[in-house]
Amino acid sequence: MDQKEIAKQMMEFNKTAFDNTFNAMTVLQDQTEKLVFRFLEKAPWFPEDGKKAVNEWVNTYKKGREDFKATADESYKKVTDYFAKTEKEEAKKGAKK
Numbered sequence: 001m002d003q004k005e006i007a008k009q010m011m012e013f014n015k016t017a018f019d020n021t022f023n024a025m026t027v028l029q030d031q032t033e034k035l036v037f038r039f040l041e042k043a044p045w046f047p048e049d050g051k052k053a054v055n056e057w058v059n060t061y062k063k064g065r066e067d068f069k070a071t072a073d074e075s076y077k078k079v080t081d082y083f084a085k086t087e088k089e090e091a092k093k094g095a096k097k
Helices: 003-041 048-096
Strands: none
Touching: 003 048
16 A cells, blocks of 8 residues: 555544544533523523623634634645545556556
């Protein structure tokens, strides 16, 4: 097996591990969000401004999480495109010989 194929498989494994970990983290954060909002609903002593601040915080971390995932996916796509490009170039060189 050549080094490029090994590197490609390592990258694919890394992406799969990243996606699985990211999905688990997302589920955990969503469950925590539900718990916090349930707590705030039953806490009449918690000020309305505080509830708004928590809601803004939740929206901010969700947007950050989505931006992070989009950036990571874009980076993995660039690497995949690079491997496809080098495979295509090698196939052209092999055909010329």
